[in-house]
Amino acid sequence: xxxxxxxxxxxxxxxxxxxxxxxxxxxxxxxxxxxxxxxxxxxxxxxxxxxxxxxxxxxxxxxxxxxxxxxxxxxxxxxxxxxxxxxxxxxxxxxxxxxxxxxxxxxxxxxxxxxxxxxxxxxxxxxxxxxxxxxxxxxxxxxxxxxxxxxxxxxxxxxxxxxxxxxxxxxxxxxxxxxxxxxxxxxxxxxxxxxxxxxxxxxxxxxxxxxxxxxxxxxxxxxxxxxxxxxxxxxxxxxxxxxxxxxxxxxxxxxxxxxxxxxxxxxxxxxxxxxxxxxxxxxxxxxxxxxxxxxxxxxxxxxxxxxxxxxxxxxxxxxxxxxxxxxxxxxxxxxxxxxxxxxxxxxxxxxxxxxxxxxxxxxxxxxxxxxxxxxxxxxxxxxxxxxxxxxxxxxxxxxxxxxxxxxxxxxxxxxxxxxxxxxxxxxxxxxxxxxxxxxxxxxxxxxxxxxxxxxxxxxxxxxxxxxxxxxxxxxxxxxxxxxxxxxxxxxxxxxxx
Amino acid sequence: xxxxxxxxxxxxxxxxxxxxxxxxxxxxxxxxxxxxxxxxxxxxxxxxxxxxxxxxxxxxxxxxxxxxxxxxxxxxxxxxxxxxx
Numbered sequence: 387x388x389x390x391x392x393x394x395x396x397x398x399x400x401x402x403x404x405x406x407x408x409x410x411x412x413x414x415x416x417x418x419x420x421x422x423x424x425x426x427x428x429x430x431x432x433x434x435x436x437x438x439x440x441x442x443x444x445x446x447x448x449x450x451x452x453x454x455x456x457x458x459x460x461x462x463x464x465x466x467x468x469x470x471x472x473x474x475x476x477x478x479x480x481x482x483x484x485x486x487x488x489x490x491x492x493x494x495x496x497x498x499x500x501x502x503x504x505x506x507x508x509x510x511x512x513x514x515x516x517x518x519x520x521x522x523x524x525x526x527x528x529x530x531x532x533x534x535x536x537x538x539x540x541x542x543x544x545x546x547x548x549x550x551x552x553x554x555x556x557x558x559x560x561x562x563x564x565x566x567x568x569x570x571x572x573x574x575x576x577x578x579x580x581x582x583x584x585x586x587x588x589x590x591x592x593x594x595x596x597x598x599x600x601x602x603x604x605x606x607x608x609x610x611x612x613x614x615x616x617x618x619x620x621x622x623x624x625x626x627x628x629x630x631x632x633x634x635x636x637x638x639x640x641x642x643x644x645x646x647x648x649x650x651x652x653x654x655x656x657x658x659x660x661x662x663x664x665x666x667x668x669x670x671x672x673x674x675x676x677x678x679x680x681x682x683x684x685x686x687x688x689x690x691x692x693x694x695x696x697x698x699x700x701x702x703x704x705x706x707x708x709x710x711x712x713x714x715x716x717x718x719x720x721x722x723x724x725x726x727x728x729x730x731x732x733x734x735x736x737x738x739x740x741x742x743x744x745x746x747x748x749x750x751x752x753x754x755x756x757x758x759x760x761x762x763x764x765x766x767x768x769x770x771x772x773x774x775x776x777x778x779x780x781x782x783x784x785x786x787x788x789x790x791x792x793x794x795x796x797x798x799x800x801x802x803x804x805x806x807x808x809x810x811x812x813x814x815x816x817x818x819x820x821x822x823x824x825x826x827x828x829x830x831x832x833x834x835x836x837x838x839x840x841x842x843x844x845x846x847x848x849x850x851x852x853x854x855x856x857x858x859x860x861x862x863x864x865x866x867x868x869x870x871x872x873x874x875x876x877x878x879x880x881x882x883x
Numbered sequence: 884x885x886x887x888x889x890x891x892x893x894x895x896x897x898x899x900x901x902x903x904x905x906x907x908x909x910x911x912x913x914x915x916x917x918x919x920x921x922x923x924x925x926x927x928x929x930x931x932x933x934x935x936x937x938x939x940x941x942x943x944x945x946x947x948x949x950x951x952x953x954x955x956x957x958x959x960x961x962x963x964x965x966x967x968x
Binding site: 698 | 898899902903904905906910921931932934936
């Protein structure tokens, strides 16, 4: 007799590995499960009768992928279990079972190969007419008192097993380029592992909790998550949900209540009215997508393609303007800024909420990036060394001591202030800009007004008409944002020492 | 005194207003300005699109910057006589 019965929980691990492969790799698996949902239901019910040892399922764990050697051993164990079921079935049941199990096991051995053409023949009889039988020698499988050894067990009258197969098998690439995080709160270890496998295949880093205390502790320590899945049937499920929402009211959450036919049947508290209740597991991926309206990488690529000529030009010019005063290690061109905005979006640091256009999103990110950076960047030699009118190199700080600088800028403290250098450089840049418009009083008026934070109307009240103001602004743009002048007041930053 | 205390902020304001002024331009005016500056709008737009498609990550940008430029500690400046505080 096989020793495999002494470790039935490993058979469970095998099936979860199978499920993982199914979700990840195999179109054939998708079709098989779609056509053979009943088979999967039978297997699930069979396997649910195999109790997992306590030490096999710690309160919080992630699914470990068995090594190839372990997988082979587990495959043999499960094969034994299933064949035993087969041996105790009626002739008709045997016919169907044989085909179904052969296909099922063949699928595991070659998960990426196309499904057999005879899949249709692999369908099982109705689940109420064929049931798994616990082997007589499977002593450790008898923990369920309703499952007397060697007897036929009526199929439980539970809803059909979720049709995982109807879910799309190619998950979208996560925007972050890294795993999202999910917390699965599910008391049923088998279901918990299936949720885990599904979420992992969808690029989630999954944490699991089987009890309310563990769930709350995990959430407190590791939250927030991209999504929290809670089984409605779990004890204190509603209290857990409310407690999590109390900690973070914005926490995306899905409550799974597959035993209900409609949402109206599910008793729920008013605090949970905005939380989606999932009644059909085939809608899990859609529910996840609805929770996270952030764009996928593919959508960003499409949005870039869809940007119009003027949008692209505006983005570039806007970026040039935003960084034209940058210097030191913070120096960048408008192109750098634009690229950084895109990268931050793709990496998930800046979420593109699709209710705004991609153009508007990029504008906002560029604005945000440049506002965030102030005086905390180190200086570069090219910022401090300049040429005088005779072409002689000099340092802005040559004849200025720290105390002089502090005095110049009005610092009370005699301590050196690093920002003083930044201010000196800014003053020099400002001077260079103003010098370019020495013969243009209208433009100087606009620049002066801008530097003082005045609005367009306030500047115009100083004696400029609308047209004069527009023309002056255009002249500033043409001088400071033309390709040869971008980079800080009409000077290029390509200088190297 | 205010004039002397906030040159960095003043410069930021100027450049911010300059950037924002781009958003107030009509499409026609934007295209006309770019043409007037000697650039080909279509070419510049496609170059920008290409840059966006092949954007380098912030880490790469930072690495590139650190490779390109010599950093001066902001507490010091380099003179012909060496570092001085």
